[in-house]
Amino acid sequence: MSNPHEHVLTGLRVLDLTRALAGPTCTRMLAEMGAEVIKVESAPGGDLVRNISKMRNERSLYYIQQNLGKKSVCINLRDPRGMALVASLVAQVDVVVENFKPGTLDEMGLSYERLKEIKPDIILCSISALGQSGPLSHLPGYDFIAQAYAGVTSMIGENNGQPYIPLVALGDVSTGVHGALAILAALRYRDRTGQGQHIDAALLDAYYHCNEVSVHQYSGSNGAFKPTRAGAHLSYICPPGKGNGGWIVVMAFAPLEGSIATMGRPELANDERLGTDAGRLANRAEVVKMIEDWLATFPDRDSAVAHMQKHRVPCAPVLSIEETVNHPHHRARGTVRTVDDRIAGKFDIPGFPLKFSAFPKDLPLEAATLGQHNDEVLRQVLGRDANEIAELRAAGVLVEGKY
Amino acid sequence: MSNPHEHVLTGLRVLDLTRALAGPTCTRMLAEMGAEVIKVESAPGGDLVRNISKMRNERSLYYIQQNLGKKSVCINLRDPRGMALVASLVAQVDVVVENFKPGTLDEMGLSYERLKEIKPDIILCSISALGQSGPLSHLPGYDFIAQAYAGVTSMIGENNGQPYIPLVALGDVSTGVHGALAILAALRYRDRTGQGQHIDAALLDAYYHCNEVSVHQYSGSNGAFKPTRAGAHLSYICPPGKGNGGWIVVMAFAPLEGSIATMGRPELANDERLGTDAGRLANRAEVVKMIEDWLATFPDRDSAVAHMQKHRVPCAPVLSIEETVNHPHHRARGTVRTVDDRIAGKFDIPGFPLKFSAFPKDLPLEAATLGQHNDEVLRQVLGRDANEIAELRAAGVLVEGKY
Numbered sequence: 001m002s003n004p005h006e007h008v009l010t011g012l013r014v015l016d017l018t019r020a021l022a023g024p025t026c027t028r029m030l031a032e033m034g035a036e037v038i039k040v041e042s043a044p045g046g047d048l049v050r051n052i053s054k055m056r057n058e059r060s061l062y063y064i065q066q067n068l069g070k071k072s073v074c075i076n077l078r079d080p081r082g083m084a085l086v087a088s089l090v091a092q093v094d095v096v097v098e099n100f101k102p103g104t105l106d107e108m109g110l111s112y113e114r115l116k117e118i119k120p121d122i123i124l125c126s127i128s129a130l131g132q133s134g135p136l137s138h139l140p141g142y143d144f145i146a147q148a149y150a151g152v153t154s155m156i157g158e159n160n161g162q163p164y165i166p167l168v169a170l171g172d173v174s175t176g177v178h179g180a181l182a183i184l185a186a187l188r189y190r191d192r193t194g195q196g197q198h199i200d201a202a203l204l205d206a207y208y209h210c211n212e213v214s215v216h217q218y219s220g221s222n223g224a225f226k227p228t229r230a231g232a233h234l235s236y237i238c239p240p241g242k243g244n245g246g247w248i249v250v251m252a253f254a255p256l257e258g259s260i261a262t263m264g265r266p267e268l269a270n271d272e273r274l275g276t277d278a279g280r281l282a283n284r285a286e287v288v289k290m291i292e293d294w295l296a297t298f299p300d301r302d303s304a305v306a307h308m309q310k311h312r313v314p315c316a317p318v319l320s321i322e323e324t325v326n327h328p329h330h331r332a333r334g335t336v337r338t339v340d341d342r343i344a345g346k347f348d349i350p351g352f353p354l355k356f357s358a359f360p361k362d363l364p365l366e367a368a369t370l371g372q373h374n375d376e377v378l379r380q381v382l383g384r385d386a387n388e389i390a391e392l393r394a395a396g397v398l399v400e401g402k403y
Numbered sequence: 404m405s406n407p408h409e410h411v412l413t414g415l416r417v418l419d420l421t422r423a424l425a426g427p428t429c430t431r432m433l434a435e436m437g438a439e440v441i442k443v444e445s446a447p448g449g450d451l452v453r454n455i456s457k458m459r460n461e462r463s464l465y466y467i468q469q470n471l472g473k474k475s476v477c478i479n480l481r482d483p484r485g486m487a488l489v490a491s492l493v494a495q496v497d498v499v500v501e502n503f504k505p506g507t508l509d510e511m512g513l514s515y516e517r518l519k520e521i522k523p524d525i526i527l528c529s530i531s532a533l534g535q536s537g538p539l540s541h542l543p544g545y546d547f548i549a550q551a552y553a554g555v556t557s558m559i560g561e562n563n564g565q566p567y568i569p570l571v572a573l574g575d576v577s578t579g580v581h582g583a584l585a586i587l588a589a590l591r592y593r594d595r596t597g598q599g600q601h602i603d604a605a606l607l608d609a610y611y612h613c614n615e616v617s618v619h620q621y622s623g624s625n626g627a628f629k630p631t632r633a634g635a636h637l638s639y640i641c642p643p644g645k646g647n648g649g650w651i652v653v654m655a656f657a658p659l660e661g662s663i664a665t666m667g668r669p670e671l672a673n674d675e676r677l678g679t680d681a682g683r684l685a686n687r688a689e690v691v692k693m694i695e696d697w698l699a700t701f702p703d704r705d706s707a708v709a710h711m712q713k714h715r716v717p718c719a720p721v722l723s724i725e726e727t728v729n730h731p732h733h734r735a736r737g738t739v740r741t742v743d744d745r746i747a748g749k750f751d752i753p754g755f756p757l758k759f760s761a762f763p764k765d766l767p768l769e770a771a772t773l774g775q776h777n778d779e780v781l782r783q784v785l786g787r788d789a790n791e792i793a794e795l796r797a798a799g800v801l802v803e804g805k806y
Contacts, residue, residue, distance in 0.1 A: 008592040021615055033588050053616055055623040065619050112760070131758075134735040140654075140717040148652040148719035150738075151727040155570040156559060162635045163650055163721050164567050167558040169615035174577040177584055177609075182757040184587035185436050189411035189761065191594075198760040205756035206580075208738050212424055212572035213456055214724040215739065216464040219751035220456070227724040232565045247566055249551040251543075314543040316551035318566050321617040321630040324554040332537040335553075335611050336618065348622035353608035354585040355534070357515070357601040358592070 005069075005363040007034025008356060012187070015093040016040065016070060017086075019047040021143075021169055022203060023099030023127045024066040025176025030095075030183070031069035032352045032363060038093070038377055039067065039368070040086055043076040043399040046370045050403065056344035058403050064341050065349040069365030071373035074399040081397045083109060085382070090118045092381050094190075095183055099127040102137045112198040121196040123186045127179050131202035143171040146203035151211060157229045175206040233288060243295035243304040250291065251314035262311040263294050337362060343369075343403060370401030408472075408766040410437025411759060415590070418496040419443065419473060420489075422450040424546075424572055425606060426502030426530045427469040428579025433498075433586070434472035435755045435766060441496070441780055442470065442771070443489055446479040446802040449773045453806065459747035461806050467744050467770040468752040476781075477774030477802040484800045486512060488785070493521045495784050497593075498586055502530040505540045515601040524599040526589045528582050534605035546574040549606035554614060560632045578609040636691060646698035646707040653694065654717035665714040666697050740765060746772075746806065773804030 016027040016039040031037040053062035075082040115122045129141020157164045179201035214227035273279045280287045298304035308315045330336045334351040378384040392398045419430040419442040434440040456465035478485040518525045532544020560567045582604035617630035676682045701707035711718045733739045737754040781787040795801045
């Protein structure tokens with residue numbers, strides 16, 4: 001019954017009440033490390049992402065990517081018998097994870113206090129955009145909302161132009177990882193003391209501590225320094241530059257001598273304006289143009305990158321998604337991996353990001369169809385018999401889907 | 404001797420060989436959860452960030468932010484007696500964390516194999532930009548290098564314009580959190596089986612799995628769909644818009660009726676071009692202009708946000724760093740916190756992002772001066788006597804600094 005794959009978290013059982021992205025990332029991390037994750041999906045349709053990125057045979061590739069290795073139980077949560085099943089499951093797990101809008105779990109009758117009555121040492125992890133507390137906690141939350149409130153969006157784009165949003169779910173995914181970390185820390189505490197607890201993991205907080213210098217530089221200068229976006233180039237170095245055929249990130253803080261040798265321009269060492277850090281900062285546009293003109297002398301982007309890397313100038317091609325999927329490094333490391341879904345077939349998704357020497361291969365996990373494990377979980381975890389399961393199914397309390 | 408603050412990880416001891424940001428974030432997470440973290444800094448100067456963001460009394464606010472609660476031991480790692488001390492410390496800890504360039508730890512004589520000889524169940528966590536394996540692993544690594552290789556940079560900016568880099572250390576910090584998660588998972592495995600292991604946590608991998616749809620959409624469409632940046636607005640919704648006095652992220656996928664009511668434009672429901680999702684996508688520039696013109700009718704940014712939030716349209720002001728520091732929500736949650744450093748005085752940094760109900764307050768942690776705990780660690784962890792410590796200090800093997 002438990003996750004059949006031995007891994008670092010084998011033996012851990014998690015009740016997963018999450019949907020969409022941040023919550024499912026948290027439980028996916030746990031499942032990929034061997035935990036048994038029982039995902040309760042709300043009948044009739046289940047996780048809303050079952051309806052997006054449906055690119056192959058009515059199967060959502062989004063769902064597959066975010067829910068590998070989880071068992072699916074699809075329950076009508078508006079039926080008291082359905083909620084009773086959920087409460088029964090709480091008694092059988094170590095951890096509950098949810099990412100409803102703050103307050104919703106309480107309204108469903110599953111407050112942390114209630115969960116503790118059912119299982120005194122339960123660990124509840126609540127994931128949200130702006131947190132379980134504070135004056136904004138009631139707002140509807142999405143990645144970009146939290147990103148804007150965290151000051152992160154304000155740091156992307158031209159100084160006096162519009163801010164840009166990365167089309168990558170940096171906050172949702174990172175917050176899922178934050179939540180998983182808090183859960184394992186709380187489990188260590190539970191194992192030591194017998195006490196569970198309620199964890200509050202928010203995108204706002206996960207984004208905010210990524211401000212590695214801005215907050216203390218604003219505060220530490222007593223407000224004299226006001227951090228803001230600065231275009232495509234850092235205030236102290238100059239990525240990215242455009243070579244022939246594509247963009248390149250160049251960390252041009254390699255020693256001046258090295259950069260000059262790399263560019264074959266020894267006369268710059270004596271240039272009054274460009275020979276010093278201060279001078280280059282004051283003439284940034286000219287420095288950028290000089291570097292980009294030089295990059296344009298290469299036949300293509302990758303030959304420019306190879307030349308600079310040979311001279312140990314930190315740089316990288318700005319790879320497109322397409323290029324990442326087929327990159328030999330990404331393939332060698334398992335940064336990208338191919339899954340072979342029994343319905344959708346083979347396709348690529350990002351690899352599991354944590355590499356354990358004792359488990360060098362990703363577990364061969366599958367994503368469940370809707371309610372695929374209704375029967376298994378009710379029998380083996382809750383000890384229900386075939387008659388009761390059939391009744392619950394007939395009453396629409398348990399639902400199964402083809403995909 | 405151990406971390407005097409009871410928290411979820413009390414009793415765990417970590418040897419911290421990290422510097423800069425990704426590695427120190429990992430060990431900071433552990434220290435803020437109560438682990439005893441012994442940070443070895445390389446003599447004579449210690450962690451390179453002690454020399455940046457030195458904004459108050461020669462004290463680096465950057466160092467303080469990233470190293471709260473860690474003990475500092477400053478050792479000459481080029482002296483065999485120094486390396487012998489490090490090896491002795493390995494025997495006394497549960498976990499070693501390092502973020503040298505891949506291969507460096509081996510060259511220092513502290514390969515994972517060697518660490519295992521010293522302590523058979525040791526857990527070593529190696530943090531790097533591009534990973535310990537694969538053809539690019541030897542490259543010098545920084546956040547923006549990994550971000551470019553992960554395809555993330557390619558997803559920020561105008562479709563046919565230059566890519567932008569967020570001036571926020573999203574990859575470094577998130578990877579530190581990934582590493583901490585892997586460590587706690589490996590500890591659970593060690594406690595169950597007696598086996599340690601080597602963890603490989605890379606910015607590339609941590610960034611890459613944030614591609615929540617792009618990889619599978621490229622691959623799942625057999626290459627027909629090539630994800631790329633799309634400007635300041637998503638392909639299916641429209642943030643951000645500019646109101647009077649600032650930018651606003653608007654998630655305009657609230658039901659059309661709601662948005663129309665919010666804007667007071669009932670006639671739009673029957674508009675041929677703008678009345679449907681497909682029509683609005685085809686006329687995105689016009690939709691953006693319409694929304695921005697409407698936002699401009701408010702006296703300021705915050706009144707526009709308040710109006711939309713009242714109508715439950717998901718939106719947020721694009722807060723500047725300055726605004727985040729003084730925001731009542733951020734203060735109420737501890738998203739921003741004030742530290743009172745004994746040398747640098749009071750200033751603000753991001754809060755610890757994980758909130759545990761059993762420990763509602765951040766621990767009152769301090770950052771060490773260089774080598775502050777030389778004496779304490781050598782006596783209490785390694786059992787050395789005052790004579791030996793004095794000799795090591797006189798020989799420059801142990802170093803202390805004022806800041």
